[in-house]
Amino acid sequence: MTDHHIILRVVAKVLIPFxxxxxxxxxxxxxxxxxxxxxxxxxxxxxxxxxxLIFGIAPTMRAVTPGFARAVAAIGFLLYACVxxxxxxxxxxxxxxxxxVDEPVGGHLGQHLGIILIEIGVLMAVAGSMTAIFYAFAxxxxxxxxxxx
Amino acid sequence: MTGNEGAAEAxxxxxxxxxxxxxxxxxxxxxxxxxxxxxMLSGIYSLVSATWFVALDAVDVAFTEASVGAGISTALFLxxxxxxxxxxxxxxxxxxxxxLLVVVVTGAVLVYAxxxxxxxxxPSSPANTHVGIEYLARTKAEIGxxxxxxxxxxxxxxxxxxxxxxxxxxxxxxxxxxxxFGERALxxxxxxxxxxxxxxxxxxxxxxxxxxx
Numbered sequence: 001m002t003d004h005h006i007i008l009r010v011v012a013k014v015l016i017p018f019x020x021x022x023x024x025x026x027x028x029x030x031x032x033x034x035x036x037x038x039x040x041x042x043x044x045x046x047x048x049x050x051x052x053l054i055f056g057i058a059p060t061m062r063a064v065t066p067g068f069a070r071a072v073a074a075i076g077f078l079l080y081a082c083v084x085x086x087x088x089x090x091x092x093x094x095x096x097x098x099x100x101v102d103e104p105v106g107g108h109l110g111q112h113l114g115i116i117l118i119e120i121g122v123l124m125a126v127a128g129s130m131t132a133i134f135y136a137f138a139x140x141x142x143x144x145x146x147x148x149x
Numbered sequence: 150m151t152g153n154e155g156a157a158e159a160x161x162x163x164x165x166x167x168x169x170x171x172x173x174x175x176x177x178x179x180x181x182x183x184x185x186x187x188x189m190l191s192g193i194y195s196l197v198s199a200t201w202f203v204a205l206d207a208v209d210v211a212f213t214e215a216s217v218g219a220g221i222s223t224a225l226f227l228x229x230x231x232x233x234x235x236x237x238x239x240x241x242x243x244x245x246x247x248x249l250l251v252v253v254v255t256g257a258v259l260v261y262a263x264x265x266x267x268x269x270x271x272p273s274s275p276a277n278t279h280v281g282i283e284y285l286a287r288t289k290a291e292i293g294x295x296x297x298x299x300x301x302x303x304x305x306x307x308x309x310x311x312x313x314x315x316x317x318x319x320x321x322x323x324x325x326x327x328x329x330f331g332e333r334a335l336x337x338x339x340x341x342x343x344x345x346x347x348x349x350x351x352x353x354x355x356x357x358x359x360x361x362x
Contacts, residue, residue: 026212031294034208036302038313042216049224066330070321077318080311095307108293115294115303118310125314129321130221136328137228 005054012054019047027123031115037122044123045130057138066139069131076124083117160204167201182236185227192223205269209298 020043027040052060084095092099097114101107174194178187195218202211267274284301292300302310 030299031296033296034212034298036299039212039216042221046216046220046224049221053224053227070325070330073318073321077314080314084307084311095311097304097307106290111292111304112294114307115292115299118303118307122310122314125318129317132321133324134221134225134228136324136330137225137232139330140328141231 008054012050016047016051019050020044023047027119030119031112037119038126041123041126041128042130044127045134048131049134052134052138057135061135061139064131066132066135069128069135071128072124073128073132076121076126076128078121079124080118080121083114083121087114163204164201167197167204170197171201182239184230184233184235184237187237188223188226188230191226192219195219195222 023040023043026035026043027037030036030040048060048064051063083097083100087096087099088094090099090102095114095118098110100114101110103109171194174190174197178190178194181187181190195214199211199215199219202208202214267276271277284305285297288294288297288300292304294300
């Protein structure tokens with residue numbers, strides 16, 4: 001990384017934490033406003049990709065290893081499926097969140113718990129998969145020089 | 150006087166303006182040969198369509214289009230472009246005509262199909278009369294969250310969403326299996342001694358495995 005990217009680097013350093021924070025906002029405010037796990041996962045992955053475009057792919061891979069990204073993707077998908085199986089064990093249908101918690105009729109705790117858990121699963125699966133896809137492409141060239149553009 | 154006179158005309162004008170921008174961007178993408186410019190224009194195309202979706206009150210779709218279309222697709226296209234050449238080969242002669250014919254015929258079929266569609270916001274359209282009304286009426290009592298879109302996506306249609314997440318995961322897995330795990334960049338930088346000692350011991354072992362084969 002050469003010095004003439006200094007404006008990009010300074011601006012990105014300020015922006016990236018806010019992008020990641022916005023991703024979490026989209027995730028946990030999804031009950032009230034547009035958004036949810038899919039968008040939040042993509043925004044989180046984008047914050048990582050922006051970092052790697054500006055500071056290089058190798059430091060990004062040291063911070064968030066490719067193996068970690070793949071594990072997050074797999075665990076997210078499994079978490080979603082396990083919520084469904086937990087509902088089966090609780091005596092309901094697959095992904096019937098009412099069966100997750102033993103509560104009186106009309107209670108919404110099971111629904112809230114189920115939705116939050118599966119949204120976290122979606123977030124992990126999407127963010128991990130997108131990061132893994134980007135790593136697979138970007139990892140094939142060690143360093144992008146300015147002349148390459 | 151409600152203060153809303155001319156609102157419909159203004160929205161029509163906005164729609165026409167946004168669709169014209171989309172048309173111009175699409176023509177420019179078809180004419181250009183520089184892949185970098187095409188990737189950037191595809192990002193612009195996604196962003197303008199996201200704006201248009203907001204004008205159509207489809208905020209969730211707009212959000213997804215902006216983050217997926219303008220955000221991650223552009224980055225992935227760029228990453229893919231680095232692996233190939235920077236310009237597309239110019240087509241010549243008959244190969245130019247056939248795509249044009251396909252596009253015109255497909256477009257005509259699509260325009261013909263839209264004649265059967267209900268009008269925009271039509272209260273008697275199937276989407277607004279059957280199951281959509283049910284979801285709106287029952288979400289508050291059954292799920293208890295304010296955002297009906299989230300309720301439909303995560304609870305009523307939870308099984309569909311599980312399938313979507315499976316598709317995303319399968320796509321990540323397929324790309325990873327086809328292109329390799331991407332640790333080559335890390336491995337080469339570590340073997341050059343660029344990586345500071347004591348950082349990411351796990352990743353250095355992974356990089357070593359890739360360097361071995």
